[in-house]
Amino acid sequence: MDCDKSKAGQCGDCESCGRCEKAHEGETLYTMLIYSENFAGILNQITAVFTRRQVNIESLNVCASSTPGVHKYTITCYCTEEMAKMLTKQIEKKIDVLQAHYFTDADIFILEACLIKVSTPLILDNKDVSRIVRMHGARIVEVNPTYSIIEKKGMTVDILSLFQQLNDLGVVLQFVRSGRIAVTKSTTERLDKYLEERLREKC
Amino acid sequence: MKEKITGAEALMRSLEAEGVDVLFGYPGGAIMPTYDALYDHRTTLHHILVRHEQGAAHAAQGYARVSGRVGVAIATSGPGAMNTITGIADAMIDSTPLVVICGQVGAAMLGTDAFQEVDVISVTQPISKWAFQIRKAEDVAWAVSRAFYIARSGRPGPVVLDFTKNAQTGMVDYEPARVDYIRSYKPVPVPTDDVIRQAAELINQSQRPLVLVGQGVELGNAREELCRFIEKANMPAGCTMLGLSALPSGHRLNMGMLGMHGNLAPNVMTNRCDLIIAVGMRFDDRVTGNLDTYARQAKVIHFDIDPSEINKNVRADVAVVGDCKQTLVRVTELLAEQKHTEWVDGFKPYRQEEEQKVILPAIQPSEGPLLMGEIVRRVSEATHDSAIMVTDVGQNQLFGCRYFRFSQGRSIVTSGGCGTMGFGLPAAIGATFGAPERTVCLFVGDGGLQMTIQELGTIMEQGAPVKIILLNNNFLGNVRQWQYMFFNKRYSFTPMLNPDYEGICRSYGIPSRTVTERAELDEAIRQMLDTPGPFLLQCGVKEEDNVLPMTPPGANVDEMLMEIK
Incomplete structure (x- = not known):
């Protein structure tokens, strides 16, 4: 599981590891923002497009959007821009998908979160733990004699750095990172525009 | 005015509201309430009982392809639904409008591994345009109308309605939906x-334009618009397999079929033209061969109704995304009249070369056993090039597409993208219902016929006037050809022991005849066409014949083999 970035590409298992840049040479991390009607089974249809094109989903978040009845999917994956275009077109082709667009990190505001469960006796023994937690701006949200819970919000690299450093100390019991959520930096709301346009066309 | 009826009855009324008059289906446990309702509507909804659900799906495809209407297939849950899968996938890749209705266990039992329960929605979602489970009677009218709208609009495709038993029996205040x-x-x-x-x-600037005609032209009912488009700028055209009847075979600008077993001239000229104008085609690998060398010298204009086809295989310089019935007209208005004489004449030497080396030996052999090519051409001539040609898959299909000639639209029914053996016989049955006034000729091999041979029962019962031309070579011919060419002549399980087909026909009461002599061929074809109703003409053909010319898989489009050494 552990991937030492200084030895990127040397572990010989880049494709399945996927945690250093070497595994994604020539590819970019794209964030796809997809909107669909709230029908059952659409997530299946969307993920099947990635599977067919042999693209791994790095993270996925689904929730209701600000528009009633519309669901928003935030999906990240490494691929070429050509592939990102193809994927979004094929996703948008699904009858109940309203829109699908891809973005680079520069085009969007991003948030991820993580929870790290650590052993309380071990962190009490190790003075580095509180320094690392404070350095990363993380919060300790639960402490009991057996375990403690650390919560951190931020970008992928910060979260992974926190986890890596704590893990190196051997105090981590569980680690979980949320899917990415993102909003666009654009000043126009494409979904609203689309829905208005469609309503006009209907009338 | 609302009326309380069952979901199954609501389905019948919804189908009638959509103008459905023919259904192909097979009853079973979970669809019984629907069949019970159908019994009262059997005069308006003409139900054709097939002998296997795969036959229902393919027959619905054949019906849809020749009529331009939505084909409807019905099956029960579980195995019934699963047997339609091949037809659904085939309709998806060949853009055929289909609504497949299958029974499903009651909603309360979903997910419990109940008897004949299969998760049909999950299975069909990736191979259909839309798949929906009707779980309550209230949803029937809306779901059926939505299904037909999706199946026939835009780029057509198959839609699956998974109809739970409780939704069939449940009562609803029926109101038609649109x-x-x-x-x-x-x-x-x-x-x-x-x-x-x-x-x-781009077209006005082009010195050497080449138009690639696909099935989209037929689907968009734009045959005339296409003719005016190519005639105004005098642009030569090649057709894809599914687009063969989109442009009359005898049109002076029709340079023949594109692709692996297409004609030499349009394939060679693909790599010499300065502009490719693709209309309603999707640059399938069987058309392009090696993409790295495909038309690299040319600019590309791609007309298609489906945005996801643009830049999928071949990058387009201009993408005209829309309905070609409108877009072709809009572009034609702006075209300068041109002659391109030298360019058009440049096709001639290649046409002559192919005529001499391949076509004449295939359709006018002077000796030896009967050849598939000559049989296809004789049947085409005997029907004045105005019949519907249905094919199965393999050499029968390739010879059929090479040597049958078309004068009317919607005249070719073949499994292009999926290459489904066993497609031919049921699709031909469907075609006779979709175009009852036309002659339907099926070319089928001994392999493919046996994959869905049970549909002879449907032909018998319906008297469906399918003219079956069985090209019997005692081989799985196309695979054998590839084994000969690419697998060191190792005929691994392609020779096949055949039954007595005339004996089978006798059992089904279908008139038949076997012909092996060239001298008898024309008279036998005449007998087949003159006999009312179905007829099976078994032609004993050369066992090891090869379809030529050929662009080997992965080779460059202009590197066609004219002979096999």
């Missing part, structure tokens, strides 16, 4: 004037 708008679905994009102008400019 879906002709879906917020998230824009079936017909409209290109801007700018795009139209760019396309026209």
Whole structure:
């Protein structure tokens, strides 16, 4: 599981590891923002497009959007821009998908979160733990004699750095990172525009 | 005025409201309430009982392809639904409008591994345009109308309705529904004037344009618009297999079929033209061969109704995304009249070369056993090139497509993208219902016929006038040809012991005849065509014949083999 970035590409298992840049040479991390009607089974249809094109989903978040009845999917994956275009077109082709667009990190505001469960006796023994937690701006949200819970919000690299450093100390019991959520930096709301346009066309 | 009826009855009324008059199906446990309702509607909804659900799906495809209407297939849950899968996948890749209705266990039992329960929605979602489970009777009218709207609009395709038993028996205050708008679905994009102008400019500047005609022209009912388009600028055209009847075979600008077993001239000229104008085709690998060397010298204009086809395989300089019935007209208005005489004449030497080396030996052999090519051409001539040709898959299909000639639209029914053996016989049955006034000729091999041979029962019962031309070579011929060419002549399980087909026909009461002599061929074809109703003409053909010319898989489009050494 552990991937030492200084030895990127040397572990010989880049494709399945996927945690250093070497595994994604020539590819970019794209964030796809997809909107669909709230029908059952659409997530299946969307993920099947990635599977067919042999693209791994790095993270996925689904929730209701600000528009009633519309669901928003935030999906990240490494691929070429050509592939990102193809994927979004094929996703948008699904009858109940309203829109699908891809973005680079520069085009969007991003948030991820993580929870790290650590052993309380071990962190009490190790003075580095509180320094690392404070350095990363993380919060300790639960402490009991057996375990403690650390919560951190931020970008992928910060979260992974926190986890890596704590893990190196051997105090981590569980680690979980949320899917990415993102909003666009654009000043126009494409979904609203689309829905208005469609309503006009209907009338 | 609302009326309380069952979900199954609501289905019948919804089908009638959609103008359905023929259904192909097979009853079973979970669809019984629907069949019970159908019994009362059997005069308006003509139900054809097939002998296997795969036959229902393919027959619905054949019906849809020749009529331009939505084909309807019905099956029960579990195995019934699963048997339609091949037809659904086939309709998806060949853009055929289909509504497949299958029974499902009651909603309360979903997910419990109940008797004959299969998760049909999950299975069919990736191979259908839309798949929906009707779980309550209230949803029937809406779901059926939405299904037909999706199946026939935009780029057509198959839709699956998974109809739970409780929804069939449940009572509903029925109100007809009419879906002709879906917020998230824009079936017909409209290109801007700018795009139209760019396309026209590229064509007007081109010295050596080549038009690639696909099935989209037929699906868009744009045959006349296409003719005016190519005639105005005098542009030579090649057709894809599914687009063969989109342009009359005898049109002076029709240079023949594209692709692996197509004609030499359009394939060679693909790599010499300066502009490719693709209309309603999707650059399948069987058309392009090696993409790295495909038409690299040419600019590309791609007319298609499906945005996801643009830049999928071949990058387009101008993409005209919309309905070709409109877009072709808009571009034609801006075209300068041109002659391109030298360019058009440049096709001649290649046509002559192919005529001498391949075509004449295939259709006018002077000795030896009967050849598939000559049989196809004789049947075409005997029907004055006006019949519907249905084929199975393999050499029968390739010879059929090479040597049958077309004068009317919607005249070719073949499994192009999927290459489904066993497609031919049921699809031909469907075609006789979709175009009852036309002659339907099926070319089928001994392999493919046996895959769905049970449909002879349907032909018997319905008296469906399918003219079956069985090209019997005692081999799985196309695989054998590839084994000969690419697998060191190791005929691994391609020779086949055949039954007595005339004996089978006798059992089904279908008139038949076997012909092996060239001298008898024309008279036998005449007998087949003159006999009312179905007829099976078994032709004993050369066992090891090869379809030529051929672009070997992965080779460059202009490197066609004219002979096999």
